[in-house]
Amino acid sequence: MRLSRFAIPVFLLLAAAFFRLHALTKNERLHPDEALFSTFARSAAVNGDWLLHGPLDKPPLTIYAEALSMMFIGVRPLPNGVLDLDIHVGEFAARLPAALGSIVLVAAIYRLSHDLYPHTKRRGDLAGRPANLTPILAMSLLALSPLAIAFSATVFTDGLMLLWLALALMMAARRRWGWSGVFLALGFASKQQALLYLPLILMIGWGESSKHHDPAFKSLARFALPLVLTVAILIVWDVLRAQPGGVWGLAAANNNPGRLIRANEIAPRLLKWLEYAQTLAGLSWLTALLSALGIAPLAARIAGEPRNRSSLVDVLLATYVLAYFLAHWLVALNTYDRYLLPVLPPILLLMARGVEWMEKFALRMESYRKVFTSLLIVLLFFCILALCFSALDASEGRINVGADLGEHTGIDDLAEFLNSRSLGAIVYDRWLGWELGYYMGQWSDKRRVYYPTPDEMVSGALQQPDPAPRYFPAPADEPLGPWLEALRSAGFAVTLVYDTPHFVVYALIPPDAGVSSAGSSWPGRSPSSGGVSGSPRGSDR
Numbered sequence: 001m002r003l004s005r006f007a008i009p010v011f012l013l014l015a016a017a018f019f020r021l022h023a024l025t026k027n028e029r030l031h032p033d034e035a036l037f038s039t040f041a042r043s044a045a046v047n048g049d050w051l052l053h054g055p056l057d058k059p060p061l062t063i064y065a066e067a068l069s070m071m072f073i074g075v076r077p078l079p080n081g082v083l084d085l086d087i088h089v090g091e092f093a094a095r096l097p098a099a100l101g102s103i104v105l106v107a108a109i110y111r112l113s114h115d116l117y118p119h120t121k122r123r124g125d126l127a128g129r130p131a132n133l134t135p136i137l138a139m140s141l142l143a144l145s146p147l148a149i150a151f152s153a154t155v156f157t158d159g160l161m162l163l164w165l166a167l168a169l170m171m172a173a174r175r176r177w178g179w180s181g182v183f184l185a186l187g188f189a190s191k192q193q194a195l196l197y198l199p200l201i202l203m204i205g206w207g208e209s210s211k212h213h214d215p216a217f218k219s220l221a222r223f224a225l226p227l228v229l230t231v232a233i234l235i236v237w238d239v240l241r242a243q244p245g246g247v248w249g250l251a252a253a254n255n256n257p258g259r260l261i262r263a264n265e266i267a268p269r270l271l272k273w274l275e276y277a278q279t280l281a282g283l284s285w286l287t288a289l290l291s292a293l294g295i296a297p298l299a300a301r302i303a304g305e306p307r308n309r310s311s312l313v314d315v316l317l318a319t320y321v322l323a324y325f326l327a328h329w330l331v332a333l334n335t336y337d338r339y340l341l342p343v344l345p346p347i348l349l350l351m352a353r354g355v356e357w358m359e360k361f362a363l364r365m366e367s368y369r370k371v372f373t374s375l376l377i378v379l380l381f382f383c384i385l386a387l388c389f390s391a392l393d394a395s396e397g398r399i400n401v402g403a404d405l406g407e408h409t410g411i412d413d414l415a416e417f418l419n420s421r422s423l424g425a426i427v428y429d430r431w432l433g434w435e436l437g438y439y440m441g442q443w444s445d446k447r448r449v450y451y452p453t454p455d456e457m458v459s460g461a462l463q464q465p466d467p468a469p470r471y472f473p474a475p476a477d478e479p480l481g482p483w484l485e486a487l488r489s490a491g492f493a494v495t496l497v498y499d500t501p502h503f504v505v506y507a508l509i510p511p512d513a514g515v516s517s518a519g520s521s522w523p524g525r526s527p528s529s530g531g532v533s534g535s536p537r538g539s540d541r
Helices: 002-024 032-047 061-073 087-116 133-144 146-150 158-173 177-190 192-211 216-241 246-254 263-277 284-302 309-330 337-364 366-395 411-419 433-440 454-462 481-489
Strands: 075-077 083-085 426-428 447-449 470-475 493-499 503-509
Touching (some): 032 061, 061 087, 087 411, 087 433, 146 337, 158 177, 177 216, 284 366, 433 447, 481 493
Antiparallel strands (some): 075 083
């Protein structure tokens, strides 16, 4: 009996692992922000730079996990004894922690559902029916959610943050305030946006604690202590880094929207969020159907159904989802698809509750019980089938959310071409920044230089006295006319030497006359320094 109780959860966990590990093995290059985090992680794993020097605007926990993964999986000594990391092994190693965390998250939501919705046996429950359908349904939806799968095997800091948040919520539901604070602190150490879960955790925990008459001050003190200690440790860590702006200054600058949206942004932003939301639970029609079912029990309770603890949890989850959505729609925050991840567990829990409510509604229809039950079983079968197909599409990168989505396919070949050029070649890298830096490797002997405009590039290139070969790589779809025209007008010979569907490279031969001063470099680097340099683009906002 006990074995059969866990058969379905174990099967769902294996299904979740299959899709997430399949996503981990797909041949896809890094998104710009993934390249940024991977570069910091590689510097820690290869060079021992555990303070993560450079323009970083995120706390270090996720990056440390990625660096440790690189150390154990991919870092190997070269013949001269210097440590190095193969770029493709580095991709896999950097994505592995989030993939494993996403699998654990599926198990966590099963336990969280039991804690939020303890089952009470009711008259009319069918023999052989699971004691509580909500945990199984929520686990199924998360295991097969295209959005969850698409971001499972990525280097973004959101994945591990989401796992810690789910565990913090679970501990709050159990009135384990100290552990809830620990997990929220770990989420904050992964990404600052973890604090957005603070209201939901407090509301859920307060509801449980008030029912059991727990002392409020002691509970909040146990909850706050790990948070305060973690913030203090992170502040000391950032002070030791001694980087301009620091993590917190850069985070404030990069994530401050500064305004509400304008009237002409209302509809486009809403449509963009709805486009992303289609992937919450499979195909768009399925997500819409499950969303409607999730709203149905809330509407029924407003209409007069008896209220209980579970209905209060429903209201808290729905309120949080609505507030989160309105804030990200009406405040001029970036419309990044991964910003939907924090509300994924609450939404799937509400969807699961809606399906279970529909099943109970069918059981109450005495005259049509068999008809309604049969229809519900058929509907669930087709929904699960549709979810499996959409989950497979997500694991193979065939949906409209996720990491790079093929934008930088071939950048590893481009980096190999540039690395094959002669020692000390100058690469004028205007667009590819962190991505190109990662794929050129930790020990590249090429010099990447950044100029934001054609005129600045021409001026700096003319002042560069070094006779080393020069190259100008760019995405193939960039409008390069003004850049090439400015170079040719200044007397440069411009020759296309690399041409693929995604990237082009032009060789530049300067005019005979030159002035002896060096051009500007990437932030914090001299033009003659090798390795990976910074990018004018920061991390995800």
